[in-house]
Amino acid sequence: MQFRFKIVKKSKKSWARAGILETPHGRIETPAFVSVATQASVKSLTPEDLKNLGAEIILANTYHLYLRPGADVIKKAGGLHKFMNWPGPMVTDSGGFQVFSLGWGKVHQIGKIGWFPGYEEVRPPREVGPLKLVKITDDGVEFTSHLDGSKHIFTPEKSIKIQEDLGADIIFAFDECTSPLADYEYTKKSLKKTHNWALRCLKVKKKREQALFGIIQGGEYKDLREESTKFISSLPFDGIGIGGSLGKTQKDMFKILKWITPLLPEEKPRHLLGIGRPEDLENCVKHGMDLFDCVWPTRLARRGTLLIKNGRLNIGNSRYIKDFHAIEKKCGCYTCQNFTRAYLSHLFRAKELLYYRLATIHNLYFTLGLMQKIRKDILVGKL
RNA sequence: GGGCGGUUGGCGGAGCAGCUAACGCACCACACUGUAAAUGUGGCGACCUCUGGUCUUCGGGGGUGCAAGUCCCUCACCGCCCA
Numbered sequence: 255m256q257f258r259f260k261i262v263k264k265s266k267k268s269w270a271r272a273g274i275l276e277t278p279h280g281r282i283e284t285p286a287f288v289s290v291a292t293q294a295s296v297k298s299l300t301p302e303d304l305k306n307l308g309a310e311i312i313l314a315n316t317y318h319l320y321l322r323p324g325a326d327v328i329k330k331a332g333g334l335h336k337f338m339n340w341p342g343p344m345v346t347d348s349g350g351f352q353v354f355s356l357g358w359g360k361v362h363q364i365g366k367i368g369w370f371p372g373y374e375e376v377r378p379p380r381e382v383g384p385l386k387l388v389k390i391t392d393d394g395v396e397f398t399s400h401l402d403g404s405k406h407i408f409t410p411e412k413s414i415k416i417q418e419d420l421g422a423d424i425i426f427a428f429d430e431c432t433s434p435l436a437d438y439e440y441t442k443k444s445l446k447k448t449h450n451w452a453l454r455c456l457k458v459k460k461k462r463e464q465a466l467f468g469i470i471q472g473g474e475y476k477d478l479r480e481e482s483t484k485f486i487s488s489l490p491f492d493g494i495g496i497g498g499s500l501g502k503t504q505k506d507m508f509k510i511l512k513w514i515t516p517l518l519p520e521e522k523p524r525h526l527l528g529i530g531r532p533e534d535l536e537n538c539v540k541h542g543m544d545l546f547d548c549v550w551p552t553r554l555a556r557r558g559t560l561l562i563k564n565g566r567l568n569i570g571n572s573r574y575i576k577d578f579h580a581i582e583k584k585c586g587c588y589t590c591q592n593f594t595r596a597y598l599s600h601l602f603r604a605k606e607l608l609y610y611r612l613a614t615i616h617n618l619y620f621t622l623g624l625m626q627k628i629r630k631d632i633l634v635g636k637l
Numbered sequence: 638g639g640g641c642g643g644u645u646g647g648c649g650g651a652g653c654a655g656c657u658a659a660c661g662c663a664c665c666a667c668a669c670u671g672u673a674a675a676u677g678u679g680g681c682g683a684c685c686u687c688u689g690g691u692c693u694u695c696g697g698g699g700g701u702g703c704a705a706g707u708c709c710c711u712c713a714c715c716g717c718c719c720a
Contacts, residue, residue: 292672313671351671360673367670387673400673431671469671497671507670527671534670549672556675557668572665602675603663610675 255281257423257465257492259523259544263633269515269542272632275523277343277423278463279335282310284523285539285632287530287625288345288547289618293318294328294338296618297552298610301340306588307615308622310342313547316416317349321399321406325419333421345547346422348413348455350448350469350497351528353395354431357388362435366528367500367507390430392447410454418461424525426495427455429469431527434499441473441499449485456489465492467525474501476513483517493523496543504534511541518542532561532624539628540637546625551617556610558602561620567595569613574599587619588612 258276273284292315331337389396394409413428429448448471468491472478500507530548558570577595589612601609631637
């Protein structure tokens, strides 16, 4: 099966669409949530767990797997699918997010949407700043490994080469994910670089069976977002990623998507990188997004926050010690069908490994179920 | 009976005259959006007019000193050794 994207239904009420994405390792229904398996593992889960949860597609990370165990190891294993025994569709991120997370993100202790009072005046310098683990040049990025301090140069060419060795169905162009703190000048310069890198990625990509997605940057600046959308859309990418800073609040994110979506080619799948809180997903779909990947459900699960219909439940709170109900009464997940909050509370406090699995199962089930509902709503014309 | 060592907040454990009784664990909250993350931040004696302030506390009692968890005396308890 070759890579193909087909729109099944377009909403009349919004930019939402339901589609089918075909890849060499199977087809998925969109809109879809891509579970994050950074180091070739959705933390605490087996591929079988994922299948039981209804996960159709996962995302692994070039940077992490390049550092450990090494792209050569995975290539020798027969590719990522075989290496981790995941037979379904798979995406790899290019390492572009690490340019941010190990760079400005680490220095300013900020996430890609985050914002804290007092940060208004903190702005990265125009040129390469005092970043600890990342050195950005026009040619590429020198990473200082967060594992052992060794130096590694990533260029667009190298990222693509690694991603070809890993062998995911969808790969991403190497980019610089910009920080919510990046000012206009920095973002503009960075954008030029990312666009140049996008061309270089297209040029060196050889494997036909892999789809390559370009990434739109431009931060929270309208003209830059529009410029980037037009530029990336004009290139022969198989799909479009929307990356970078999406502002400081959820409101900003929707504002930015409103600039972008009307300029996107309709026939290509759109992947909104790194977004995936339950309260974001439906609205992003309405803004024309097809694919989402996010550590939210899995990370929060591990840290004691369980997703429920009306928000969140922090299983670490003392009130759950003797709460013998399921996390959520009507939830159909394995965890809710078989275990109580009291038990999860105990496992969490005792740091029992089973906690991580049960909690992750619940949060992923919740998120994947939400996406299924959203898709259904598009198909019946409700959304 | 004698000698030596010890007793610090729920637990472990620094401090051995002077400034906020360090630090860890446990506990109580909060945060987290292309995973540096089973992580991070704050709180954890009491009270109040709570962005601050007042008082209290290092086994009990007494003493010396401007100042004591810290030095001295004494009692209690714990441990080890001797008889």
